[in-house]
Amino acid sequence: MSPAVKYTLGRFGLFVVVFAALFPTPLNILVKAMIAFVASAGFAFFLLRKWRDEMAEQLGSAAQRRSAEKARLRSALAGDDDAAEAGDRVAAADAKNEAAADVTDAAAADVKEAAAADVKGEAPADVKDEGAAAGEQEAEKKSEAGK
Secondary structure (H helix, E strand, O other): OOHHHHHHHHHHHHHHHHHHHHOOOOOOHHHHHHHHHHHHHHHHHHHOHHHHHHHHHHHHHHHHHHHHHHHHHHHHHOOOHHHHHOOOHHHHHHHHHHHHHHHHHHHHHHHHHHHHHHHHOOOOHHHHHHHHHHHHHHHHHHHHHHO
16 A cells, blocks of 8 residues: 555544544534644544655655756757657557558558559559659650750
8 A cells, every 4th residue: 555545644633533542522523523623633643644755755755757858859959869768668669669650561562563563564653663764864865965
């Protein structure tokens, strides 16, 4: 169980115990609740010291992690490549996997296009484009030579 939950439940339990002890007294219910609240805070200071220290340690380490991450993000935004690379490795791995999948998909599409063109007896589209570019270059050379 989390130290914060243990400490919170301990404080609430002390309040209930003190309130129950004050219940038989002939005071107004709100006065009993206020006395129980103050008394349980005093008892918690002494009785729940260990749980309070554990909770403080947990909160301190969480704050330290957040401040380190904040500093890393600020460095990355300022252009520090090392800080950016030290960031979320899961996101970087996902990006690499997606890029590899895109390359694989593009290669598969090229293979399918080449196979379809081969079945039809035509050259693939990229070969046609290269042939057209070569033809355009020859036409330009001839027009320059004719001038």
